[in-house]
Amino acid sequence: MKKLLTIIASALIMSVITSCDNDDDKTIDTEKPQINASIDGASPANAATFYFGEEIPVKLLLTDNAELGSFSVNIHNNFDHHSHSTEEEGEEHHDHEEGEEHHDHEEGEEHHHHDGEDGDAFQFTQDYTIPAGSTQFLIDTKISLPVKSDDGDEYEGGDYHFMITVTDKAGFSTFKAFEIKILQKE
Ligand SMILES: [Zn+2]
Numbered sequence: 001m002k003k004l005l006t007i008i009a010s011a012l013i014m015s016v017i018t019s020c021d022n023d024d025d026k027t028i029d030t031e032k033p034q035i036n037a038s039i040d041g042a043s044p045a046n047a048a049t050f051y052f053g054e055e056i057p058v059k060l061l062l063t064d065n066a067e068l069g070s071f072s073v074n075i076h077n078n079f080d081h082h083s084h085s086t087e088e089e090g091e092e093h094h095d096h097e098e099g100e101e102h103h104d105h106e107e108g109e110e111h112h113h114h115d116g117e118d119g120d121a122f123q124f125t126q127d128y129t130i131p132a133g134s135t136q137f138l139i140d141t142k143i144s145l146p147v148k149s150d151d152g153d154e155y156e157g158g159d160y161h162f163m164i165t166v167t168d169k170a171g172f173s174t175f176k177a178f179e180i181k182i183l184q185k186e
Pocket residue numbers: 076077078082083084161177
């Protein structure tokens with residue numbers, strides 16, 4: 001009899017554990033967050049032009065099936081017309097080799113800043129937090145574009161990439177790259 005009770009007790013415990021496991025399975029976040037750029041007044045738009053001394057309005061809707069984590073914005077020059085895959089974050093193609101070849105070829109031409117990072121190309125990176133528990137978050141902010149760098153040199157106008165990366169609580173991330181122009185006002 002004691003043995004039978006033990007068996008029944010074990011069975012009950014097992015079923016409790018099993019049901020807990022099932023609950024966990026339902027809440028595991030396996031989906032990537034989404035960046036919705038087709039909302040009303042979404043910005044930036046592909047091919048939009050902005051000016052140094054002004055601001056880039058940022059209005060994008062972030063969503064996740066379970067819980068959003070954070071997002072970041074990066075603006076860098078696209079003077080070498082590289083591309084970013086929008087499928088997988090790991091598949092980013094910066095075409096460094098191609099850029100370097102190109103650079104060698106046109107040696108001496110001052111306006112080619114392929115390694116932009118140390119030229120007068122504008123660059124911006126910022127991380128933002130999202131309130132805990134959010135499954136959607138509307139980014140509604142502005143990014144100031146200074147006319148000059150800290151060295152006092154005017155930033156070089158041209159093609160830039162506006163990249164937004166969103167990461168959910170589970171660590172999955174998605175990014176979107178917008179091709180924009182940032183120009184100096186005449
Ligand atoms: Zn880029």
